[in-house]
Amino acid sequence: MSGRGKYCVYLLECCDGSYYCGITTDMEQRLRQHNAGTASRYTRGRTPVSVVTHTPHCFSKGAALQLECAIKKCPRHKKTAAVKAACIQR
Known part of the structure; x- marks a missing residue:
């Protein structure tokens, strides 16, 4: 099984107001x-x-990891927009 198209990238808000980005x-x-x-x-x-x-579950593991890395480099105010933009591009 290649895992193609199985991963999504997500953005969480923690109780202290910080953001966490991951894949699953x-x-x-x-x-x-x-x-x-x-x-x-x-x-x-x-x-x-x-x-x-x-995002929807439409990324390969490699693509999801690349997007996660890019989002983690974004300033806080751009993180949500980056995830939503990835949804539109898919």
Whole structure:
């Protein structure tokens, strides 16, 4: 299985107002993991987290990782727009 088109890129808002960007193949499960403190070290101490936006599950793993990296380099005020723009381009 190649994993082609299985990944989405998501943007979370943590309880302290910070953003976290990641990739997943199962958005609901990943959100539960973040809120349970079992996903990333960054969100572990910043629960609860909520989804700001996410792309459809249409990316290969490599493409999702590239988009995640690009979004993490964006200033905060451009992160949401970057995720939404990726949705439109797909």
